[in-house]
Amino acid sequence: MRVRLSVATATAVAAALAAVTGCAEKADTAAGGDGAIKVTAKDDSCEVSKKEFPAGHVQLDIENKGSKVTEVYILFPDDRIVTERENIGPGTKARLTAEVKSGSYEIACKPGMKGDGIRQKVTVTGGKAAVRSPEMDAAVAAYRQYVQAQADETLPKAKVFTDAVKAGDIEAAKKAYADSRIGWERTEPVAESFGDIDPKVDLREDGVEKGQKWTGWHRLEKSLWQDKKLGPEDTALADTLIKDLTVWQKKVGTAEITPTSMANGAKELLDEVATGKVTGEEERYSHTDLVDFKANVEGAQKSFELLKPVASKNDPKLVAELDKQFAALNTLLDKYRKDKTTYVFASYDTVGKDQRKELSDGVNALAEPLSKLAAAVVK
Missing domain, CATH: 2.60.40.420 (Cupredoxins -  blue copper proteins)
Structure with missing residues (x-):
């Protein structure tokens, strides 16, 4: 974002x-x-x-x-x-x-x-x-299926959220909000590659430029948690969100995906965590940052796992380090997970300064070797 x-x-x-x-x-x-x-x-x-x-x-x-x-x-x-x-x-x-x-x-x-x-x-x-091995082609094909599946699964979850908004049911909308964003957060670099979809769907208030209308999830997040009321404008915003997410769902299959874009996208997801989730700025009203955090890490890990057959041949030490750091960060995140089978995490406003520092250190430890993945894939 x-x-x-x-x-x-x-x-x-x-x-x-x-x-x-x-x-x-x-x-x-x-x-x-x-x-x-x-x-x-x-x-x-x-x-x-x-x-x-x-x-x-x-x-x-x-x-x-x-x-x-x-x-x-x-x-x-x-x-x-x-x-x-x-x-x-x-x-x-x-x-x-x-x-x-x-x-x-x-x-x-x-x-x-x-x-x-x-x-x-x-x-x-x-x-x-660029010359691609069969393993590279297989990784790209599998990742394309993954991002399409995430988009397909997001639409019905987003519909649950927007239906609650349109019905004026604030508590139901709050309950559905974070879950509706998981697929998007897992594959955000692909969504961003289309240019115009991301600012329509996932822009924060401080990212709105002069003359731009603020739409998307975070605009509705503000209505729910800060304004604590829903009106006709929110109904229109809910319809617009579904419209924009439907465009994303249809475009995903046309995305330009390469082994290097997968690796670079994994690094981008960690940067998203470092600059938005760890700071608490992303979900500043709902404090559901840890759900986004987990989804970003899962998306990055999916790219890595699919590229691992190639990277293992070229840089086995890097792969071993990435395996170690992904496991460590996931273990750390699970400390804040209220239910291991669902995406119910602690509200981020309950996570103290020292705990946020620990999470930040975990992200940093993973981001450093992950920045080398694209080079390892094309050695």
């Missing part, structure tokens, strides 16, 4: 991201490669070292020399996302490995993580596509 951050929040996020990515970036930088495309992101510019490069596996070495948290994307001409790296803190570096076909694209930097970004047109030449 992309949000517009206040100065105070951006500073806190930058500190969190330094913890999440710092070790990985130092290690990756030392490993550098002459074939990498260097992207230098500043507050007012996006410098790209190469405007033309061959199709196949492309590596971006990103450095944020600006004062704001930034994002970097490779975009199709219609603004669909090929790949992205969000939440790059000021003064930090990131490495992004992607599979790109020949054609015209744009590389975009988004200082402050808002707006259309500062863009550079690039051309990918040659008809040679």
Whole structure:
């Protein structure tokens, strides 16, 4: 989810991201490669070292020399996302490995993580596509089935939620709210790749830009928990949410999915946890952050498990570390789970500062090796 951050929040996020990515970036930088495309992101510019490069596996070495948290994307001409790296803190570096076909694209930097970004047109030449093993093709096919299943399962759950909203039943709507979001949170990077669906469905209030109407889950969350009332506007918002989620359900099958986008998406889900769930900002009214947290981790783990046959051959030590850290984080999360067979977690406003620090440390321990998964897949 992309949000517009206040100065105070951006500073806190930058500190969190330094913890999440710092070790990985130092290690990756030392490993550098002459074939990498260097992207230098500043507050007012996006410098790209190469405007033309061959199709196949492309590596971006990103450095944020600006004062704001930034994002970097490779975009199709219609603004669909090929790949992205969000939440790059000021003064930090990131490495992004992607599979790109020949054609015209744009590389975009988004200082402050808002707006259309500062863009550079690039051309990918040659008809040679990245070489994929049968294991890679199997992973992509299985992940496509997974994201479609998540979308298919989300619609009826969302309908339970919106029906309660339209009936004016606040308690029933509250009860259905978190459950209706699980499939979305598991596969959020795929939803974000379509560009316009995510801001319609999952935008927080501080992410609303001038002239933009606030719609989606979090708008209704505010009505339920803060305003404590439902009216005609909420009925309209409920209908719009179902409409937008139906578009997502239909589009999922057309998503551009590659082994590297799966690996990068897993890392994005951990970044979502670090910058939204651990801080308590995502579900600021309902305090159902731990449900989203668990779903993000499950989505990241699904990508990893599907890519494991490939990664195990190329980097068995990395795979062993990821197995260890996923298990540790899941064990930690289960401490807050009220029922092991359902998604009933403690309200996040009951989770103290020391406990949040423990959760943050668990995320950081997983995010560092997970940032290396895409490179391991294409070795």
